[in-house]
Amino acid sequence: MRPYVHKVNYYECDKMGVTHHSNYIRFMEESRIDFLDQLGYGFDRMEAEGIVSPVVAVECNYKKTTTFKDEITIEIKISEVSTLKMKISYTMKVQGKVVCTGVTTHCFFENGRPAIIPERFPELAVGVGNTEN
Amino acid sequence: MRPYVHKVNYYECDKMGVTHHSNYIRFMEESRIDFLDQLGYGFDRMEAEGIVSPVVAVECNYKKTTTFKDEITIEIKISEVSTLKMKISYTMKVQGKVVCTGVTTHCFFENGRPAIIPERFPELAVGVGNTEN
Amino acid sequence: MRPYVHKVNYYECDKMGVTHHSNYIRFMEESRIDFLDQLGYGFDRMEAEGIVSPVVAVECNYKKTTTFKDEITIEIKISEVSTLKMKISYTMKVQGKVVCTGVTTHCFFENGRPAIIPERFPELAVGVGNTEN
Amino acid sequence: MRPYVHKVNYYECDKMGVTHHSNYIRFMEESRIDFLDQLGYGFDRMEAEGIVSPVVAVECNYKKTTTFKDEITIEIKISEVSTLKMKISYTMKVQGKVVCTGVTTHCFFENGRPAIIPERFPELAVGVGNTEN
Numbered sequence: 321m322r323p324y325v326h327k328v329n330y331y332e333c334d335k336m337g338v339t340h341h342s343n344y345i346r347f348m349e350e351s352r353i354d355f356l357d358q359l360g361y362g363f364d365r366m367e368a369e370g371i372v373s374p375v376v377a378v379e380c381n382y383k384k385t386t387t388f389k390d391e392i393t394i395e396i397k398i399s400e401v402s403t404l405k406m407k408i409s410y411t412m413k414v415q416g417k418v419v420c421t422g423v424t425t426h427c428f429f430e431n432g433r434p435a436i437i438p439e440r441f442p443e444l445a446v447g448v449g450n451t452e453n
Numbered sequence: 454m455r456p457y458v459h460k461v462n463y464y465e466c467d468k469m470g471v472t473h474h475s476n477y478i479r480f481m482e483e484s485r486i487d488f489l490d491q492l493g494y495g496f497d498r499m500e501a502e503g504i505v506s507p508v509v510a511v512e513c514n515y516k517k518t519t520t521f522k523d524e525i526t527i528e529i530k531i532s533e534v535s536t537l538k539m540k541i542s543y544t545m546k547v548q549g550k551v552v553c554t555g556v557t558t559h560c561f562f563e564n565g566r567p568a569i570i571p572e573r574f575p576e577l578a579v580g581v582g583n584t585e586n
Numbered sequence: 587m588r589p590y591v592h593k594v595n596y597y598e599c600d601k602m603g604v605t606h607h608s609n610y611i612r613f614m615e616e617s618r619i620d621f622l623d624q625l626g627y628g629f630d631r632m633e634a635e636g637i638v639s640p641v642v643a644v645e646c647n648y649k650k651t652t653t654f655k656d657e658i659t660i661e662i663k664i665s666e667v668s669t670l671k672m673k674i675s676y677t678m679k680v681q682g683k684v685v686c687t688g689v690t691t692h693c694f695f696e697n698g699r700p701a702i703i704p705e706r707f708p709e710l711a712v713g714v715g716n717t718e719n
Numbered sequence: 720m721r722p723y724v725h726k727v728n729y730y731e732c733d734k735m736g737v738t739h740h741s742n743y744i745r746f747m748e749e750s751r752i753d754f755l756d757q758l759g760y761g762f763d764r765m766e767a768e769g770i771v772s773p774v775v776a777v778e779c780n781y782k783k784t785t786t787f788k789d790e791i792t793i794e795i796k797i798s799e800v801s802t803l804k805m806k807i808s809y810t811m812k813v814q815g816k817v818v819c820t821g822v823t824t825h826c827f828f829e830n831g832r833p834a835i836i837p838e839r840f841p842e843l844a845v846g847v848g849n850t851e852n
Binding site for chain 3: 336341342343345346349372374375376377378379380381382385
């Protein structure tokens with residue numbers, strides 16, 4: 321899997337001259353969409369199959385500030401799959417140094433009903449600890 | 454009509470410590486929605502009637518910078534109504550001094566077809582120069 | 587303490603018609619700034635005293651979606667103060683129902699050096715469990 | 720000069736499923752920064768030389784909607800240089816079709832005083848109609 325790169329825009333920096341902390345949540349979304357596309361679970365396919373996958377939680381730990389023009393490389397993996405929830409972990413680096421880590425939690429609805437992830441999306445569960453919810 | 458007030462948020466300021474210029478476009482939208490609500494042309498009514506009203510153009514002239522915690526008072530008026538387009542003008546002030554002026558241009562679609570504004574929305578044309586498009 | 591209210595803007599909603607999840611991080615910042623102002627620890631005073639207080643972590647749990655024009659009332663409290671870190675908790679409600687909860691973690695730097703919070707800001711530690719970091 | 724490409728992010732789309740109109744102002748900034756970098760007038764050099772260049776006006780004409788994952792190619796040129804102001808024009812295309820055009824107007828301050836653009840930045844005036852302000 322190819323890591324995602326976000327180059328920090330001028331309008332993403334705040335009065336302190338650093339990337340505003342809320343923007344990392346958006347960078348996680350960008351990288352997640354890219355990752356799911358690479359996995360073959362892009363929005364188009366999900367939408368065509370009547371699936372929506374809301375974010376139910378986010379966590380973000382800021383390690384170092386970043387700023388305008390920094391290239392943030394985002395490594396991503398599915399870190400946990402339970403019956404109803406999937407967790408994705410993010411490691412964001414600038415020039416090899418970790419600047420931020422994060423986790424998002426997702427569930428899946430198919431035609432309005434919760435999907436049993438290990439049954440409906442077995443590929444997502446490959447390679448992660450498959451725990452009960 | 455009661456003017457709209459936007460208090461500048463921390464995350465709306467940029468590296469120079471001033472409100473990022475793109476945000477004024479959003480402040481115009483906020484005040485326009487408030488204004489149309491006050492006029493009785495809120496989104497709810499428009500949506501219920503099958504009307505959408507895209508922004509076809511924006512102009513914004515920045516006169517003075519603003520910053521975190523500034524209270525921007527936005528005065529708004531319909532400045533022009535032609536057959537197919539409506540222009541709205543904005544004057545934004547902080548403590549009585551003009552900081553920014555703007556104009557947005559809108560058209561209206563009803564069930565996918567362009568609406569003739571002076572016929573369909575005669576109230577919007579009251580008090581403005583009624584010109585041909 | 588007066589709770590903070592954020593009325594959801596049109597531009598804060600996404601393709602699904604709901605408030606984009608990244609925006610809640612911004613709403614937490616808005617309410618935190620308002621809260622610290624009410625406590626007498628506003629940005630102006632902090633800046634004048636050479637203090638900066640970065641966000642070191644955020645957590646956000648989305649319970650219900652919100653949308654355009656919803657008024658989100660945000661209750662906030664300092665939930666933990668240790669030697670070097672302060673945690674703030676947020677409960678966001680629409681019409682009395684919890685839509686989102688969150689926690690942010692902060693440290694303080696005074697003239698570039700970490701501040702010992704219970705010594706430097708004893709008022710912040712009042713009424714919370716005072717634990718070691 | 721290499722044109723700039725912005726791929727529309729999920730969080731840049733609004734309730735109507737299209738790129739929110741305020742975001743094009745940000746795309747113009749992204750492409751302008753890239754363009755000035757290519758010209759050798761990047762922020763780093765400007766900052767090092769004590770120059771700031773605020774945006775004094777923006778105009779944007781929306782021709783077609785764009786949406787999530789669209790790749791917007793932005794062609795840019797300096798369209799006018801007068802004594803105190805520079806205008807930059809933008810043409811944004813998706814798959815060869817114009818979706819939006821825009822103009823931004825800038826002035827330059829050097830150590831707090833307005834700069835005479837054709838004298839101070841003669842390279843910027845090359846190839847455009849050099850008019851009086």
